[in-house]
Amino acid sequence: MEKTYFDPKDLRKFGKITNLQEEMGTKFFDWYNTVFKGDTALTEREKSLIALAVSHAVQCPYCIDAYTSSCLEKGADEEQMMEAVHVAAAIKGGATLVFGVQMMNHAERLSM
Secondary structure, eight states: OOOOSOOGGGGGGGGGGGGTOHHHHHHHHHHHHHHHSSOSSSOHHHHHHHHHHHHHHTTOHHHHHHHHHHHHHTTOOHHHHHHHHHHHHHHHHHHHHHHHHHHHHHHHHHHO
């Protein structure tokens, strides 16, 4: 079997980022855990769906694995998860296309 850059087992090593920079790693995990802790203005399920969508937008395979599991554990179904992915894709696609305005403006300036 060919080794790939992405190894799902590496996700379990994430906590070790504090080994080389304990202060910043600890601060990150404190903040990260606070963001996802409990139902606040958003439910844990909603936070997981947002995280799943963002994971796809930033194309992080580790995050996709983690938040697919999290969504299922928190009661989201596959249809809701796929809809969240489509929302991320629509935003990412729109963000790409809106830069077309910059291109059109620049092309117009050059044509003058």
